[in-house]
């Protein structure tokens with residue numbers, strides 16, 4: 001039966017528009033000739049909009065975005081805008097308002113991918129990062145700013161409801177994977193309030209998943225293991241801040257940030273989920289055709305899988321795998337990589 005996907009596109013800032021253009025190119029190529037079509041709405045959000053109007057994301061924008069089946073986002077953040085204005089007022093506002101409580105970040109070391117690791121082993125894990133709580137909620141403040149007695153707080157919010165739902169999701173994902181292992185990454189030896197809530201929740205939900213091997217690593221040690229023995233990880237569940245940090249490291253060991261994809265998922269389906277590369281707007285390379293669009297293309301694959309199109313998602317993953325194997329170290333532009341991937345998915 002013919003189907004139309006209503007896709008909201010937020011290209012954003014810096015390299016965002018460059019990589020999103022290639023993501024859409026590959027999306028169109030993988031769906032060409034099929035009975036699935038895409039109806040796209042472009043939302044001009046980011047630095048330009050803020051400079052022009054002072055707006056980051058209005059209620060009207062949010063309402064319009066919410067009517068779509070899914071969102072493809074490039075990246076936000078620009079050196080001409082005060083730090084945090086777009087990151088908080090646009091990106092995090094979207095994640096919170098659309099209840100993206102599962103921030104899904106898979107890491108696979110594809111054959112032939114350069115890695116700084118001497119003996120990487122079989123690296124194939126997924127980080128399930130909590131997406132709506134932790135220290136990113138904006139709960140805090142500053143007193144006596146600019147004085148020697150300034151006090152600045154950023155309170156980490158962890159609710160039983162919020163922790164349980166993401167932990168349950170992570171267990172379900174571990175159950176569906178062959179190795180059936182879940183590692184909680186936290187810092188419960190120091191963050192005793194939040195850490196104990198996470199640990200008790202994992203222990204309680206584990207009772208419902210007797211086949212899952214449950215492991216724990218403090219976040220500092222987890223960064224060691226990710227470099228020395230990443231194959232020990234299968235599903236990692238962790239909070240918003242720790243998940244942000246360890247997934248940049250995960251990207252670095254699996255071919256670099258240009259390959260790292262993510263999905264901000266609302267598993268309940270009440271709101272559209274949002275797919276984006278793990279990286280930011282990379283102002284240092286913006287406009288130079290140096291950005292690798294592969295992370296965005298793989299985010300499109302996650303989007304298709306989320307929308308119940310696993311065959312098309314697999315074709316994109318296969319195209320990326322074969323493209324990576326064919327890479328000979330010579331530099332290709334953003335558009336050249338997108339063209340190559342589009343040609344591979346088209347057959």
Ligand SMILES: NC(=O)C1=CN([C@@H]2O[C@H](COP(=O)(O)OP(=O)(O)OC[C@H]3O[C@@H](n4cnc5c(N)ncnc54)[C@H](O)[C@@H]3O)[C@@H](O)[C@H]2O)C=CC1
Pocket residue numbers: 015019074075076077078079087091257258276277278279280281282283284285290291292293295
């Ligand atoms: N999801 C988002 O929209 C995110 C936005 N940001 C924002 O992006 C801006 C820049 O942040 P940074 O800390 O520099 O992080 P970044 O991820 O933009 O860049 C870090 C490094 O990775 C490189 N890089 C990033 N994407 C790449 C790609 N596709 N291909 C090749 N190299 C790539 C950059 O050139 C840079 O050297 C800031 O405004 C930040 O707040 C940062 C992270 C996530």
Ligand SMILES: CC(C)CC(=O)C(=O)O
Pocket residue numbers: 087088091092244278280
């Ligand atoms: C810019 C932040 C809000 C987000 C970030 O770094 C991320 O989600 O990886």
Ligand SMILES: [Mg+2]
Pocket residue numbers: 244245248278
């Ligand atoms: Mg990050």
